[in-house]
Amino acid sequence: MSLLQGKVALIFGLANERSIAWGITKAFHEQGATIGISYAGEALEKRVKPLAASIGCTFVEPCDVASDEQIALVAKKAQDAFGQVDILVHSIGFANRDELTGKYYNTSRAGFHTAMDISVFSFTAIARAFQPILRPGGALLTLTYYGSEKVAPNYNVMGVAKAALEASVRYLASDFGPDGIRVNAISAGPIRTLAAAGVSGFKDMYRSFSEIAPLRQPVSPEECGQAAVYLCSDMASRTTGQILFVDSGYNIMGVPQPPEKNG
Ligand code: NAD
Ligand code: 0WE
Numbered sequence: 603m604s605l606l607q608g609k610v611a612l613i614f615g616l617a618n619e620r621s622i623a624w625g626i627t628k629a630f631h632e633q634g635a636t637i638g639i640s641y642a643g644e645a646l647e648k649r650v651k652p653l654a655a656s657i658g659c660t661f662v663e664p665c666d667v668a669s670d671e672q673i674a675l676v677a678k679k680a681q682d683a684f685g686q687v688d689i690l691v692h693s694i695g696f697a698n699r700d701e702l703t704g705k706y707y708n709t710s711r712a713g714f715h716t717a718m719d720i721s722v723f724s725f726t727a728i729a730r731a732f733q734p735i736l737r738p739g740g741a742l743l744t745l746t747y748y749g750s751e752k753v754a755p756n757y758n759v760m761g762v763a764k765a766a767l768e769a770s771v772r773y774l775a776s777d778f779g780p781d782g783i784r785v786n787a788i789s790a791g792p793i794r795t796l797a798a799a800g801v802s803g804f805k806d807m808y809r810s811f812s813e814i815a816p817l818r819q820p821v822s823p824e825e826c827g828q829a830a831v832y833l834c835s836d837m838a839s840r841t842t843g844q845i846l847f848v849d850s851g852y853n854i855m856g857v858p859q860p861p862e863k864n865g
Contacts, residue, residue, distance in 0.1 A: 603633070604633055604634035605633040605634075605831055605832075605835040605836075605837060606630055606633040606634050606635035606689075606831065606834070606835055607633070607634035607635075608634070609634075609635050609636070609688040609689055609740075609834075609835075610635070610636045610638065610684045610686065610687050610688050610689070610737075611630050611635045611636070611637055611638070611687075611688065611689035611690075611691065611834065612637075612638040612639075612640065612661075612676075612680055612687055612689065612690050612691070612732075613626060613627050613630070613637065613638070613639055613640070613691040613693065614640045614665065614667070614690070614691060614692050614693060614694055614728065615640075615641075615642075615691070615692065615693030615694040615745075616639050616640075616641050616646075616650050616653065616654075616693075617641065617642070617646055617649065617650070617795075617796050617797075618646075618649045618650075618653075618796060619649075619653060620793075620794065620795045620796065620823065621693065621795055621796065621823065622693050622745055622790060622793060622795060622823045622826050623691065623693035623823075624653060624823060625822065625823025625824045625825070625826050625827035626691055626693065626743075626823070626826060626827045626830045627639065627653075627657065627659075627827075628657070628824065628827055629824065629827025629828055629830060629831050630689070630827070630830070630831065630834075631657045631659075633831050633835070635689070636684070637654075637657060637659045637661070638659065638661035638662075638663070638680060638683065638684065638687075639653075639654050639659055639661065639662045639663070640662075640663050640664070640665045640676055641662070641663075641664055641665070642664070642665070642666055642667075642694075643664050643666050644664065647664070650662060661679075661680070661683050661684075663675075663676050663679055667694060667720060667724035667727065667728070668719060668720060668724075670727065670731075673724075673727055673728060673731045674731055676731075677731040677732050677735065680732070680735065681735050684735075685735070686735050686736065686737040687732055687735055687736060687737065687740070688736075688737050688739065688740040688741070688834075689740060689741050689742075689743070689834045690728060690729070690732055690736075690740075690741075690742045690743070691742075691743045691744075691830065691834070692724065692725045692728055692742070692743065692744040692745070693744070693745045694720065694721065694724055694725075695720070695721040695745070695760065695763070695764075695797060696716070696717070696720040696721055696797075697713065697716060697717035697720075697721065697758075697759050697760050697763070698713050698716055698717075699800075700713070701713040701717065701758055701759045701760075702756050702757065702758055702759075702760065702801060702802070703756050703758075703802045704756075704758075706758045706759065706761075706762075709758060709759045713759060714759055714762075717759045717760060717762070717763045718763055718766065721760065721763040721764070721767060722763050722766045722767045722770060725742075725744050725767060725770055725771075725774075726770055726774065729742055729774050729778070729785070733778075736778075736781070736783050738781055738782035738783065739782055739783075739836065739839075740782070740783045740784075741783065741784045741785070741786070741833060741834040741835075741838070742774065742778070742783065742784070742785040742786075743785075743786055743787065743788065743830055743833055743834055744767060744770075744771060744786075744787045744788075745787065745788055745789075745790060745826070746764045746767055746768055746771075746787045746788070746789045746790075746845060747760070747761075747764050747789060747790065747792075748789055748791075748847075748849065748852065748853050749761035749764060750764030750765040750767070750768055750789075751765070751853075754807070755803055755807075756801065756802050756803055767787070768787060768845055771785050771786065771787045771843060771844075771845065772843045775842040775843030776843070778842075779842055784833075784838065784839075784841065784842035785842055785843060786833045786838070786841065786842060786843070786844045786845070786846060787844070787845045787846070788826055788829050788830060788833070788845075788846050788847075788848050789845050789846065789847045789848065789849060789853070790821055790826050790848050790849065791811055791815065791820065791821035791848065791849035791850055791852055792804065792807060792808050792811050792820070792821070793820070793821055793822065793823060793826075794808065795823070808820070811850075811852060812850070813858075813861070814852060814855055814858045814859070815849065815850035815851050815852040815855070816850060816851035816852075816854065816855070817850035817851055818850070819850050820850070821848055821849060821850060825848055826848050829846055829848045833846060
């Protein structure tokens with residue numbers, strides 16, 4: 603089956619082979635998509651280039667999403683390389699490390715701005731920059747986390763940012779709907795990526811996740827990739843503005859099962 607044959611997909615947020623963006627890239631490639639990759643900047647180049655080469659991807663462009671100029675430049679380069687683009691994946695989130703520990707109320711003004719700029723506004727900025735070259739029938743996708751809805755210890759300003767990101771998904775879906783372009787998000791369970799490394803309490807959270815989630819299994823970048831194929835393919839032609847949970851069912855649980863009845 604080639605669900606993405608003939609489609610051009612641009613993926614933002616590849617850092618390394620553990621990135622959710624890489625799981626999505628591999629899944630898109632398997633489904634016949636033509637892939638373009640964008641990464642944050644020079645420091646990641648030596649990791650990202652070989653990954654791109656391994657799937658025969660030649661469009662590999664740096665873009666710090668804090669910069670309107672850099673976003674405009676990738677859009678221009680994408681137009682030169684592909685003409686039009688069918689799919690944009692935004693797999694980017696960032697807050698200063700010191701904001702992801704302790705009390706949420708200690709969030710600084712500058713830290714709040716950074717989290718909102720990089721984790722929220724960048725999705726809207728990318729959507730706007732690519733609007734002229736998006737092909738009808740296309741799809742935009744971003745990645746979110748349940749800390750947007752319920753309190754996750756230490757997730758703090760990122761939870762607030764993800765709530766705003768999810769609201770952005772709905773406003774963008776409304777804006778782009780008349781042009782035949784859909785906008786959705788995947789809400790993934792915790793995954794051991796670079797963005798989870800060294801996060802205080804992540805290990806304990808990761809372990810308890812698999813004990814509480816109905817399917818009792820952790821989530822992989824590859825499984826996010828399969829859901830991304832669905833959402834960005836014509837299989838999901840009447841689905842827009844949605845948050846799709848890829849979390850082994852974790853989000854449906856209210857009161858966790860006592861451990862002894864947990865089999
Ligand atoms: P990751 O570290 O592999 O990816 C995050 C990416 O954001 C990196 O590639 C990084 O370079 C990029 N980035 C940060 N600042 C940037 C900037 N200024 N310009 C351009 N790119 C920038 O980690 P990941 O877990 O794959 O994260 C991808 C997305 O998935 C994020 O939105 C994250 O919030 C979300 N998510 C992660 C988990 C998890 O548990 N890992 C769960 C749910 C959602
Ligand atoms: O969205 C994320 C990652 C968010 C993130 C992580 C970092 C760590 C390194 C954003 N910015 C940074 N900045 C850094 O300097 N996740 C869903 C993974 C994650 O991060 C957490 C979590 C979970 C889950 C942070 C605290 C608590 C739980």
